[in-house]
Amino acid sequence: MEQILTKNYKIELSSINEWSLGEILQKDYPNSKIVIITDENSYNFCLESLLNAFPILEEAEVLQLPAGEVYKNLPLVEQILQVISEHNLSRNDLMINLGGGVITDMGGFMASIYKRGIDFINIPTTLLSMVDASIGGKTGVDLGSLKNQIGVFAEPKALFIDPKFLETLEVVQLYSGYAEMIKHGLIADANHYEELKKVRPEEVPGRLDLIKRSIEIKKEVVEQDFKEGGLRKTLNFGHTVGHAIEGMYLTKSPIVHGLGVAWGMMIEAEIAVELGILPKEDSNSIKEHILSVYPPLKLDSEELEEVMHLIQFDKKNKEDKILCALIDSIGNCQWDVEVGAELVRECVSNNS
Ligand SMILES: NC(=O)c1ccc[n+]([C@@H]2O[C@H](COP(=O)([O-])OP(=O)(O)OC[C@H]3O[C@@H](n4cnc5c(N)ncnc54)[C@H](O)[C@@H]3O)[C@@H](O)[C@H]2O)c1
Known part of the structure; x- marks a missing residue:
């Protein structure tokens, strides 16, 4: 079994049969109600x-939400909290979030606001939630097209990962998680990026070493800067543009989160070149790799305008300035880099 210790909880990465979840439930929640x-x-x-x-979980109350980002919103949170309240969950009870990033984001959020906070455990079941969404304490929901606009920082009591869950995942979801892994390499570990380039997303479920390294990178960054005062912003590389593209598609034909991030990284790498931060050959090689894995971005003029509109609303911005996390080499990233809207528009347009 692989274990990653964070400051406040542990991440177990192994076959489900090896997880210490049973002991935790017996020891810490012997008389608690559990909602999954x-x-x-x-x-x-x-x-x-x-x-x-x-x-032991046979007794737990299981709630099944509709799947998809479009349901990651406050009305559904209210409905579910209503149900939880009808089940009389108290402060000492436990929530287990079993699902992808939508469920770990929304479940963590619900657990942390219900009665001012109950314990929760994350069991991520998509690649993206295993390597990224379930780790680091960001929980929340979208507000219309604005992604993750409402939320709180809250950490699970424990996190359990069995890559076997990835066997039933649609391939496109592996591509989604792979993009966040690429990001981890690009911002913090050139060697990880090089290793990832050697595998297709379909092969990642068999590569515990790569999954583990991505989790470690996310954990190391988050532990140094939990509330995103500085370094943690590097995890937003690719997301200023990526979230806007994802938001634009949300009400039309939703795309997976990682696809937005992949396009976002390609475009933001070009922005970094234009600002003289990143060598052009690095940006070219990133673009080449991304387009060897993902389809090209195609926006019509109306979509481009909508993406630009959403970029201006990005919560990472300050006083009307577009602030981006931009890599300055493969494996290192700066944050709070001010970028003019015209340059962003030019680079989005060049790549679509
Ligand atoms: N909190 C964070 O730090 C953070 C970081 C990155 C992304 N996110 C959020 O994560 C979300 C995206 O996560 P996601 O990509 O996991 O999306 P998701 O939760 O929508 O899951 C993707 C799809 O896979 C399905 N699924 C889940 N597990 C499965 C399994 N084992 N087999 C078959 N199908 C399965 C889901 O039902 C869904 O249809 C976004 O909302 C994003 O904003 C959060």
Whole structure:
């Protein structure tokens, strides 16, 4: 079993049968009510394995949410909290979030606002949530097209990962998680980036070493700067543009988060070149790799305008300035780099 210790909790990365979840439930929550938050896919594909491995959870209340980013919003949070309240969950009770990033984001948020906070445990079931979303304490929901606009920082009591859950995942979701892994390499570990370049996203579930390294990078960054005063902003590389593209598609035909991030990294690398921060050959090689894995971005003029509009609303901005995290080499990233809207528009346009 692989274990990664964070300051406040541990991450276990192993077969479900080796998890210490049973001991934790017996020791810390012997008389607690437990609610398991799932979406329709984690309910269908993952819940049974969890209940088989931990019969103690047979008693738990299982709530099944509709799947997808469009449901990551306050109205659904209110509905679910209503149900949780009807089940009389108290301060000493526990929530288990079993699902992708939408479930770990929304579940963590619900746990932290219900009765001013109850404990929660994350069991991520997508690649993206394993290497990224479930780690680092950011929880929340979207507000219309604005991603993650409402939320709180809150950490789980423990986090359990079994890559076996990835077997039922749609391939496009592996591509989504792979983009965040690439980002981890680009911002913090050139060697990780080089190793990732050697594998296709489909091969990642068999590469515990790569999954583990990505988790470690996220954890190391977050531990140095939990509330995102500085260094943590490097995790936003690719996200200023990426979130806007994702937000633009949200009400049309939603794209996976990682695809937005992949395009965002390609465009933001070009912005970094234009600002004289990043050598052009690095940006070219990033673009080449991204386009060897992901389809090209194609925006019409109306979509470009909408993306630009959403970029200006990005919560990472300050006083009307677009602030980006930009890499200055492969494996190192700066943050709070001021970028003019015209340059952003030019680079988005060049790449679409
Ligand atoms: N909190 C953070 O730090 C952070 C970081 C990155 C991303 N995020 C958020 O994470 C979300 C994206 O996460 P995601 O990509 O996991 O999306 P998701 O939760 O929507 O999951 C993707 C799809 O996979 C399905 N699924 C989940 N587990 C499955 C399994 N084992 N087998 C088959 N299908 C399964 C889901 O039902 C869904 O349809 C976004 O909302 C993003 O904003 C948060």
